[in-house]
Amino acid sequence: MLGVIVNVITVIIGSCVGLLLKKGIPERVSKATMIGLGACTLYIGISGSLSGENVLILIAAIVLGVIVGTLLNIDGAINKLAEKVEGRFKKDGKTVSIAEGLVTATLLFCVGSMTVTGSIQAGLTGDNSVLITKAMLDLVSSMMLASSLGVGVLLAAVTVFIIQGGLVLLAGLVAPFMSAGAINEMTCAGSLIIVMIGTNLMGITKIKVADFLPAILFAPIIYNLIPIFEKVYAFFVR
Numbered sequence: 001m002l003g004v005i006v007n008v009i010t011v012i013i014g015s016c017v018g019l020l021l022k023k024g025i026p027e028r029v030s031k032a033t034m035i036g037l038g039a040c041t042l043y044i045g046i047s048g049s050l051s052g053e054n055v056l057i058l059i060a061a062i063v064l065g066v067i068v069g070t071l072l073n074i075d076g077a078i079n080k081l082a083e084k085v086e087g088r089f090k091k092d093g094k095t096v097s098i099a100e101g102l103v104t105a106t107l108l109f110c111v112g113s114m115t116v117t118g119s120i121q122a123g124l125t126g127d128n129s130v131l132i133t134k135a136m137l138d139l140v141s142s143m144m145l146a147s148s149l150g151v152g153v154l155l156a157a158v159t160v161f162i163i164q165g166g167l168v169l170l171a172g173l174v175a176p177f178m179s180a181g182a183i184n185e186m187t188c189a190g191s192l193i194i195v196m197i198g199t200n201l202m203g204i205t206k207i208k209v210a211d212f213l214p215a216i217l218f219a220p221i222i223y224n225l226i227p228i229f230e231k232v233y234a235f236f237v238r
Helices: 001-021 027-049 055-072 074-089 100-108 113-125 129-149 152-169 171-177 181-201 214-237
Strands: none
Touching: 001 100, 001 113, 001 129, 001 152, 027 100, 027 129, 027 181, 055 074, 055 129, 055 181, 074 100, 100 129, 100 152, 100 181, 113 129, 113 152, 113 171, 113 181, 129 152, 152 171, 181 214
């Protein structure tokens, strides 16, 4: 768990520094920064989405994911929870979007091959090198995000601990299902969601991104089910 703890600490430190910097940033500069951050987020999402090898898996994962997410009203649940925290950060009649910062930071910190492979590696072999490397990257990312999106980025440290810590503890169970192909498809689906975040940050769209989160789980599941379906199909075709 050393790598996870280091990652959580770097997110906390980076977020605190970003929040301190935010106080001295004029509103017009903050808005321009948001657009720039959105453009960078688009680049990150597009780059990651290219890791997928089967577009049908992506389509199925996104469709099933948003159906489940919408039925469960994940976005609404997160926003209701965030409203309780947002009340403490009101200023001049405005509120900091805790939910936006939390969801955006969680996806950027937890979606990607480094998170999955690093956590599984740490859980199986005790090698924390990948997670520690990722922690250094998240230190810089959390500073930039917190300076624009506020305290929600700091709260993402909790989700980083839960997600990465859970993967480390369950490494022996999830490793057989997290092949390179499965990780690539999960990264692809998650990266497409990151693209949505980028367009939201730039003010182009107002997508309820949280409702798409189940797609990240569906992608590796569908990837692992395809060989089974192929065997069943081959059996009946004979």
